[in-house]
Amino acid sequence: MNLLPSKYRFVPVVLMLLAAVSVFTPVVDDPGLQQTFAVAFLFAALALTYDLLLGFTGLLSFGHSLFYAAGAYGAAYAMARWEWQIIPATIFALFFATAIALFTGATALRVKGIAFAMVTLAFAEAGHVIATLNLWGLSNGDITLQLRPESVPEFFLGVNNTRNLFLLSLITLAIIYLAVWWLTQSSVGRVWQALRENEERVSVLGLRPFSFKLIAFVLAGVMAAFVGVVAVIVTNNANPSMGSTGTTISLLLMVILGGIATRWGAVIGGVLYVVLSQRLTTLNTEGALSSFPEWIGGPMSEPAFILGVIFILVVMFSPGGIAGALYRLKMKFGSSVK
Amino acid sequence: MNLEVTQEKALELSDVHVTIRGSHILQGVNFGIEPGVVTGLLGRNGVGKSTTLRSIVGLVPRVGSIKLFGKEISNLKAHEVIRSGVSFVPEDREIFSTLTVLENLKLAERDKQPNYDIVYNLFPELLKRKNQRAGTLSGGQQQMVAIARALLNNSNLLLVDEPTKGLAPRLVTEVADALEVAAKSATILLVEQNLPLVKRIAKNIIVMDQGVVVHSGSPMDLENADFAQRMLGVSGGSH
Amino acid sequence: MEIFITLFITGVGLGALYFLVAAGLSLIYGLMDVLNFAHGAFLTAGAYATWYFTTYVRADGSLTSYAISLLIAGLVGALFAVATEQILIKYLYNRHIDQALVTVGLGFVAASAYLGWFGTDPLVVLPPVDLYNVVQIGDAFVGLDRFLYIGVAAIVLLANFLMLRYTRIGLIIRAGVENRNMVTALGIDVRKAFTFVFFIGGFAAGLGGALATTYASGVGPTLGDSFLIYAFITVVIGGMGSVPGTAIAAVLVGTTQVLVNYYVQGLGDFVVVLLLALVLLVRPQGLLGKVVR
Numbered sequence: 041m042n043l044l045p046s047k048y049r050f051v052p053v054v055l056m057l058l059a060a061v062s063v064f065t066p067v068v069d070d071p072g073l074q075q076t077f078a079v080a081f082l083f084a085a086l087a088l089t090y091d092l093l094l095g096f097t098g099l100l101s102f103g104h105s106l107f108y109a110a111g112a113y114g115a116a117y118a119m120a121r122w123e124w125q126i127i128p129a130t131i132f133a134l135f136f137a138t139a140i141a142l143f144t145g146a147t148a149l150r151v152k153g154i155a156f157a158m159v160t161l162a163f164a165e166a167g168h169v170i171a172t173l174n175l176w177g178l179s180n181g182d183i184t185l186q187l188r189p190e191s192v193p194e195f196f197l198g199v200n201n202t203r204n205l206f207l208l209s210l211i212t213l214a215i216i217y218l219a220v221w222w223l224t225q226s227s228v229g230r231v232w233q234a235l236r237e238n239e240e241r242v243s244v245l246g247l248r249p250f251s252f253k254l255i256a257f258v259l260a261g262v263m264a265a266f267v268g269v270v271a272v273i274v275t276n277n278a279n280p281s282m283g284s285t286g287t288t289i290s291l292l293l294m295v296i297l298g299g300i301a302t303r304w305g306a307v308i309g310g311v312l313y314v315v316l317s318q319r320l321t322t323l324n325t326e327g328a329l330s331s332f333p334e335w336i337g338g339p340m341s342e343p344a345f346i347l348g349v350i351f352i353l354v355v356m357f358s359p360g361g362i363a364g365a366l367y368r369l370k371m372k373f374g375s376s377v378k
Numbered sequence: 379m380n381l382e383v384t385q386e387k388a389l390e391l392s393d394v395h396v397t398i399r400g401s402h403i404l405q406g407v408n409f410g411i412e413p414g415v416v417t418g419l420l421g422r423n424g425v426g427k428s429t430t431l432r433s434i435v436g437l438v439p440r441v442g443s444i445k446l447f448g449k450e451i452s453n454l455k456a457h458e459v460i461r462s463g464v465s466f467v468p469e470d471r472e473i474f475s476t477l478t479v480l481e482n483l484k485l486a487e488r489d490k491q492p493n494y495d496i497v498y499n500l501f502p503e504l505l506k507r508k509n510q511r512a513g514t515l516s517g518g519q520q521q522m523v524a525i526a527r528a529l530l531n532n533s534n535l536l537l538v539d540e541p542t543k544g545l546a547p548r549l550v551t552e553v554a555d556a557l558e559v560a561a562k563s564a565t566i567l568l569v570e571q572n573l574p575l576v577k578r579i580a581k582n583i584i585v586m587d588q589g590v591v592v593h594s595g596s597p598m599d600l601e602n603a604d605f606a607q608r609m610l611g612v613s614g615g616s617h
Numbered sequence: 618m619e620i621f622i623t624l625f626i627t628g629v630g631l632g633a634l635y636f637l638v639a640a641g642l643s644l645i646y647g648l649m650d651v652l653n654f655a656h657g658a659f660l661t662a663g664a665y666a667t668w669y670f671t672t673y674v675r676a677d678g679s680l681t682s683y684a685i686s687l688l689i690a691g692l693v694g695a696l697f698a699v700a701t702e703q704i705l706i707k708y709l710y711n712r713h714i715d716q717a718l719v720t721v722g723l724g725f726v727a728a729s730a731y732l733g734w735f736g737t738d739p740l741v742v743l744p745p746v747d748l749y750n751v752v753q754i755g756d757a758f759v760g761l762d763r764f765l766y767i768g769v770a771a772i773v774l775l776a777n778f779l780m781l782r783y784t785r786i787g788l789i790i791r792a793g794v795e796n797r798n799m800v801t802a803l804g805i806d807v808r809k810a811f812t813f814v815f816f817i818g819g820f821a822a823g824l825g826g827a828l829a830t831t832y833a834s835g836v837g838p839t840l841g842d843s844f845l846i847y848a849f850i851t852v853v854i855g856g857m858g859s860v861p862g863t864a865i866a867a868v869l870v871g872t873t874q875v876l877v878n879y880y881v882q883g884l885g886d887f888v889v890v891l892l893l894a895l896v897l898l899v900r901p902q903g904l905l906g907k908v909v910r
Contacts, residue, residue, distance in 0.1 A: 100714065147894060151901050154652050154717070158853045159897055165846055166890040173883045238399065285846065289721055296718060339726075339733035348726035355718045356708065437798055460804030472799045474792045484785075485792050486803045527803065 071202040076318050077311075078202070078274050081209035082267055084310030085216040087294040088303065089263040094292070095301030096224050097256040098236030100153075102288050103144065103160030104264060106167045109283030110137040111265025113171065113179060116278035119191035126192045130269050137265030138258060140167075145257035149250055161285060171280035184279040187272050196273050205274045212270045213307070216263055220303060223259065232256050236301075293351050299363025308362055317343040386448055388413035388565040389434070389535055394442035394452075396426075396433050403429045404440070405589035411582065413447070413534075416557070416566040418580035418597065422611045426589045427569045428469050431537045434567075435459055435466050446535060461488065465528035469539040469569075471520045475513025479504055479523055482512050486527035497526040500556045518549040525556055536566045542575060554579060573600055573610075585609045622757035624875050630763035632871025633770035634832060637825030638841075638848035639855070639863045640777060641698070641818020647794040647858020648807075648814050650713045655701055655720040656822055656848065657841030658727035662697045663690035663823030664836035665735065668742045680745045687769070687827045694823020695816045702815040707808070724842070731838035739837035742830035762831050769828060770867075773821050777860050786813055794858040847874070850893045856903030865904060 086108060093099040114133030118124040124132070148159040174181035189197055195204050223229050231252050234242050239249050272278050281287065290313065298309025320343035339345040358365050387410035396404040404426050411417040419427050433440040436456035444452040451459050460466065474482050483497070483504075498505040501522040507515065512523055521541060528536055538557065542550045554575050560566060561579065570576050576583065577597045585593040593599070593609060600606050638660055645653050667686045675682035701723060709715045748765065751758040781787035789810045793800045800807045822841075829844060830836045847870060855866030870889055878885030896903065 100717075147898065151897055154646070154650075154713075155853065155897065155901060157652070157717075158849055159894060161846070162850060162890045162893045166887050169886045169890070173886075175883060175887065289725065292718070292721060293725070339730040342729035342733045344729035345726055345733060348722050348729060352705065352719055352722040352726065355715050355722060356705070359715070435802055437802060455806075456798075456801040457804050457806045460802060466802050468799065468802065472796055472802075474795050474799070476795055477788070477792060481788055481792075485788055485800070485805070488804050 071199050074202045074206040075274075076315060078206045078209040080311045080314035081206075081213040082271050082274060083291075083294065083314050084307040085209075085213045086264055086267045087291050087298070087306040087310035087313075088213075088216050088220050089260045089267065090288075090291040091295045091301065091303065091306040092220050092223065092260045092263075093256060094295055095306070096229065096236065097232040097253060099253060099256065100157045101148075101160040101257070102157045102285060103148075103162075103164030104260070104291055105283050105285065105287035106144070106160075106164040107137050107141055107261035107264040108268040108271070108287065109167055109171060109278070109280075110140050110261075111268025112272045112278035112282050113185060113268075114265070115269040116185040116187060116272045117178065119188040120185055123188065124191060126273070129191060130266075133269050134262055134265055137268075138262050141258040141261030142254075145254050145261070149253050149257065161288075164283060164285060164288065168280060168283040168285070171283050179278075179280065182280065184277040187276045192273055208270060209274055212267060216267065217303065217307065219263060224303070228252065228255060233301075293347060295361075297347075297351055297354055297361050299361030299365075299367075302360075302363040305361050305363035312362075313347060316347060320346060386413070387411060387445070388447060389567065390443075390445040391430075391434070392443040392445075394430070394433055394440055394444060396429055396438050396440050398429075398438060403589055404433060406442070407433075407586070407589070407591055409584050409591045409594060411565065411567055411584075413565050415581040416561050416568055416579045418576040418583040419567055419569045419586065420571075420576065420583055420610055421586035425586045427586055428539055430586070431466065431468075431539050431567070431569060434537060435464065463532070463534040465531060465533040465536050465564075467524050467528045467536070467538040467541060469543070471517075471524040473512045473515075473520050473523045473527075475511065477512055478509050479512055479515070480508040482523050483508075483526060483530060486530050488531040492530045493532070494530070496559070497529055500529070500559060501526055501552075518545050518552075521545060521549070521553065522556075525553065525560075529556070529560055533564045536560055536564045538566060539569045540571060541568075542570065542572050550575065573606070576600070619755065619757035620879070621876075622754055623759050624879050625872055626754075626757075626759045626763050626767075628872030628875035629868055630766040630871070631832070631875055632851075632867040632869070633766040634825050634829055634844065635848050635851045635871055636770045636864055636867035637773060637821045637828070638844050639851040639867055640773065640860055641814070641821050642848055643852045643855065643858055643860060643863045644790065644794075644814045645818050646852065648790055648797065649706075649716075649811055651706060651716045651720070653720045653818075654717065654845070655723040655727065656818070657843075657845030658724050659694040659697050659701075659819045659822040659841070660826035660829065660844055661727065661731055661836065661838065661841035663694040663826030664742075664830045664840050665731065665740075665826075666690045666693040666823070667827040667830050668740050668836050671742060671744075672740075678743060678745050680747060683745050683748075687824055690827035691820040691823040694826060695820035698815040698819020698822070699812060701819075702812055706811075706815075710808075724845075728838050728842065735836075735838065737838065739833070739835035739840075741835045744831040748831060762828075766828050766832070769824060770864075773824065774860065774864050777817070780817075781860065786810060790814060847889065850889060852903075854893055854896045854903055856905040859903070859905040862903060862905030 090104050093101050093104065111133045114136035115129040118129035118132045119126065144160070144163045148156050148163065151159060171179040172181060179185055195201050196208065231242060231247060235249055235252060242249050268282065271282070294309035294313045295306045297313065298307065299305025354361055360367060390410040391407050394404055394407040395402070407430055419430065421427050429438060432438045434444055436454060436459045440452060442452060443450060446462060446464065451462060454462070474485070477485070503519060504522055504526055507519065512520060515523065525541060541553050541557070545553065550572065557566065557568070558579055568580065577600060580597050583595060583597050583599065584591055587609070638656060642653055642656050645651055667690045670686040670689055671682060675685065705719045705723065706716055709719060744762065748762045750761045752761055752764065781791055789800060789805055789807065793807050793810055797807055825844070826841065829840055833840060851866045851870050852863060854870065855862035873892060874885040874889050877888045
């Protein structure tokens with residue numbers, strides 16, 4: 041590994057990951073499990089885009105779900121109502137999300153800190169309301185906006201092709217990972233990280249913090265929208281809960297659990313979150329919790345309960361999340377492992 | 379330092395460090411001040427004078443030893459430091475602008491019988507305006523409130539940060555008078571840029587530069603123009 | 618016109634509920650810079666307390682039982698809030714983002730605990746039949762319960778005002794909202810005020826929860842969260858840390874939401890959000906608040 045300049049250290053990791061997956065996939069021949077992991081990878085990608093804001097730029101947004109939903113609905117709408125094919129629908133969705141991100145970002149970034157969080161929350165809630173109430177007939181409300189099968193290639197359709205969806209999600213995750221990696225290593229990325237540490241110093245250098253934050257906001261939004269488009273293919277619909285504050289909060293949980301501003305922390309957090317949510321539910325239905333008294337067994341049967349408790353513990357005792365804990369372990373035993 | 383200094387110091391800082399958001403502002407501050415007198419803390423802007431006062435109070439996280447009449451206070455929280463008999467007049471006054479003058483004073487009450495007489499004698503203006511919102515006062519009047527808050531209680535140490543900053547000459551005299559009255563009952567550590575004022579009321583001076591103490595001596599040292607220029611960046615000692 | 622009056626008073630009643638949640642949020646944020654995402658959980662706790670009390674302890678449906686249940690709900694909310702401050706918030710002193718995150722986590726945990734204990738479906742809470750009476754104003758008919766919300770909120774507002782204006786802890790809170798550090802620099806342990814604002818904030822939220830069971834005819838695990846978002850909006854519009862500002866904003870938000878929802882089908886929630894964006898852009902500190910940092 042040392043043969044590579046440090047800039048390219050990620051390449052072998054990604055290659056190894058892809059190799060592992062291609063060996064691994066045929067073994068996991070259970071569509072249910074494939075579907076779980078497909079969703080897990082998408083949330084990991086989404087968490088990465090959120091970490092770009094929260095971890096790398098220091099922007100606490102409570103409205104990130106808006107762009108995920110905008111991408112999903114943009115693509116689903118173009119396909120369902122205008123009968124577009126997936127590629128033009130994707131392009132449309134990305135432009136649609138960019139426009140929203142530019143508008144909401146330019147507005148919200150006029151205020152800082154908690155106020156910024158509140159304005160983004162409000163914008164997302166507005167989007168969520170539109171989707172839930174089916175305002176102007178845009179969203180189909182709770183019936184959800186279904187994926188139009190004719191608009192996507194056949195190998196993405198049907199239970200038999202779940203494996204392809206799994207791969208699609210994995211590739212999406214890889215693309216987002218590379219994009220976030222590249223962005224955070226770029227000179228713009230360095231300005232973002234400087235902004236996170238100390239905004240005044242950045243302005244002293246003659247750079248306009250507002251512009252750089254807006255760039256981060258829009259890019260994170262567009263990438264989230266892209267994940268949203270893929271989510272329509274993977275889950276077959278765009279639904280209002282995609283745009284809910286709950287979605288953003290779970291992204292927050294994933295990033296903090298995994299480890300903020302580490303990139304792979306968000307990936308681990310995202311995958312763990314989704315897989316744990318689903319596995320813990322299974323555990324419950326199998327009756328593993330029946331030995332507990334009801335007052336504790338009740339909440340324990342809710343994956344969110346356990347994840348939430350872990351989250352609180354991480355915030356209080358292990359600020360770096362899983363990645364931070366591993367890093368500390370590595371520091372502790374670093375000399376012997378090398 | 380010679381050996382005859384055995385008298386207990388009112389305040390003694392040993393190797394005090396303060397780091398705020400990655401900036402190492404105090405880099406091992408050492409000094410002691412004599413009880414019962416005014417000590418001037420001088421230095422150019424940004425060398426850490428205000429931070430030194432704030433570290434004594436406990437308003438910034440600090441490392442090192444701070445002793446108040448022999449008792450270690452660096453492990454105390456800010457309100458506990460104040461309660462052990464320290465009063466603090468911060469830079470820029472920091473009065474509560476939405477509260478009335480009287481409410482500002484009430485909030486500062488620590489003693490069972492706060493001494494309103496001394497305050498109203500020194501600043502009759504405040505009695506007249508006691509129900510006025512402090513935010514609507516002039517800068518000088520706000521400074522009076524800030525000093526009054528400190529004089530209301532019996533303190534054994536008074537920390538005063540640039541009390542004459544931005545004040546008209548007439549008010550500077552008034553502030554100086556007030557400090558002299560206060561000096562009768564308390565030890566004072568005074569950060570001040572106004573050298574004539576320092577020379578008038580301070581018995582000792584301490585000069586800081588870049589986060590450490592670089593000189594301690596008497597206000598007479600300031601008569602030396604070269605010294606003043608070198609230490610404080612001001613031209614001409616006294617004239 | 619009759620419909621307008623009915624809707625307007627309903628809107629003020631809804632605003633009263635928002636106020637009960639938002640008043641505590643506003644004081645907590647104003648004093649401590651903690652954005653409390655667990656506040657909805659305090660409300661829900663109060664609501665479940667009301668359900669339990671009026672279902673199992675005193676199910677006679679009398680006004681007295683209802684009044685007692687309000688008080689109990691307030692206390693449950695207050696205890697929950699104080700426990701939150703003492704167990705979680707206190708140890709993250711001056712780590713404001715972490716404090717907010719911990720309350721996010723707690724809200725998340727509480728909602729799933731409620732789900733595990735009480736199930737997804739809302740539990741029906743039956744208020745005393747008298748509350749179903751209507752009051753005639755001109756030609757308009759308004760449910761009596763609306764006036765109850767408004768009355769309770771008015772009492773809380775008044776109590777808040779008296780506390781802030783005439784007590785020492787009130788003085789400390791007002792000063793702390795303006796400059797927390799300087800309060801400690803006067804020798805005051807401001808953390809006692811922190812615990813106190815959590816207590817009163819939790820109490821008001823618990824009361825709000827009890828009343829919300831009447832407004833929503835029951836309680837489900839996410840009752841509090843649905844109020845929380847609009848309470849946030851109320852707080853920001855009113856100005857963080859200003860109780861009078863919160864009261865004005867609560868009425869504004871409640872009436873706007875109800876009226877617009879009626880006249881322009883379903884658009885009320887959307888308009889409220891736009892209202893927030895507008896206020897923040899024109900006046901980032903809110904109607905009567907300190908500057909939001």
